[in-house]
Every structure is written in structure tokens, then in C-alpha cells.
Amino acid sequence: MTIVAERDNILMTETVIGTAYDFRKISQRTEQMIHHKRTLEINATPEAIWAVLSRFTQIDEIAPQIAYVEALTHEAIGIGSKRRCYFENGSSLVEEVTEWDPNRGYSVRLSDMTAIPLTDAHATIAIKPLDGARTRVIWSMDYAVKYGPLGWFLGQTLMKMMMSKVLDSNLKALANKVNSDHIPDAEPAYY
Numbered sequence: 001m002t003i004v005a006e007r008d009n010i011l012m013t014e015t016v017i018g019t020a021y022d023f024r025k026i027s028q029r030t031e032q033m034i035h036h037k038r039t040l041e042i043n044a045t046p047e048a049i050w051a052v053l054s055r056f057t058q059i060d061e062i063a064p065q066i067a068y069v070e071a072l073t074h075e076a077i078g079i080g081s082k083r084r085c086y087f088e089n090g091s092s093l094v095e096e097v098t099e100w101d102p103n104r105g106y107s108v109r110l111s112d113m114t115a116i117p118l119t120d121a122h123a124t125i126a127i128k129p130l131d132g133a134r135t136r137v138i139w140s141m142d143y144a145v146k147y148g149p150l151g152w153f154l155g156q157t158l159m160k161m162m163m164s165k166v167l168d169s170n171l172k173a174l175a176n177k178v179n180s181d182h183i184p185d186a187e188p189a190y191y
Helices: 023-029 046-053 056-061 148-156 158-178
Strands: 013-016 019-022 034-042 066-071 082-087 092-101 105-111 118-129 135-145
Touching: 034 148, 034 158, 046 118, 046 135, 046 158, 056 066, 056 082, 092 118, 135 148, 135 158, 148 158
Parallel strands: none
Antiparallel strands: 013 019, 034 135, 066 082, 082 092, 092 105, 105 118, 118 135
């Protein structure tokens, strides 16, 4: 590990796992969102996948980390719909739909994230038809981490590893749910 410091304009360079980081450059990027995505190809049509994803207030059926969900708006689906997701440890966050495109996916803005070290976060689930009855689902997160350059570094390393596990488990659970026999109260897939 190498650390170099200047007196007035602090420059810290540290070699971690073969990568050199210039914290002056990182501090300039801390206002930028970090983008992370995971994908899974599922043996199902976009309509079958949408039948599960469109059940916005039942996300706990495909997100193993969520203990239960509370609807916060009268409208259960569509732009402006909100849900509070509760986790096993008692923490929660709010998600509000910012984009809603039947059979293609939706986006949410996260808020009330007191237990999570994020200042801003958005998630998108995109549905892309493939040949035959196969569909690619892309689950992405854009987020900004608290704590300046250190937060940005943690967001690029530890948080990405953690989010990969969460998103992968969500995608796997989605595939299992889509391929189950019964999806109650599914929204019809309109074009």
C-alpha cells in the first residue's frame, strides 16, 4: 500500500488489489451516481414476466430480503404508486414509481433510506424479448453513497458485491415465480 500526501491539496494514492485510486479524482466524482446492473434470461414471455412484476405491492414474493410491503398510495400500480418495503432487521425504505411501461418494465425512486448509507437511489427493471419464448430481464440500480470519497469507493466495491447478491437472488426468485403455476391478481398485459 502506498500513500502520498500533499500539504494543501491532499492527494492520497492507495494500491488495492492491483488498482491505484487518486482520491482527488474520486472526490470530483462522488456526486455522480454509481450504476450497477444484473441480467437473467428467463424461459418465459415478456407478458408472463410482466404478470409477476406488475404486482407492485407484492414485490416481497420475488425479493427474499423483503419481509413485507405496505401500499402507500390508493393506486397500486402505475406512475406515482408508492410502497414501503420492510426488511427482517426492522429497517425500511420507500419506492415510488417514476416510469411504468407494461410488458417492458418500470423504474422507481427510493427514499426514506435511513438505514442505508445512500443519498440518492433509483432502480429499473427492464424486460427485453428474445427469440422464442425467452426474455432477458435487466435489474439495475443507480445510487450515490454517503461519506464522500470513502463512500464512493465503498459503493464501487463492497456495495456492488452486496447488490449483486441481492439483485441475483431477486432475478432467480422472479424466474421461479414466473414458472410457477399460479400468479394471483396479475395485471393484464396491454400494449
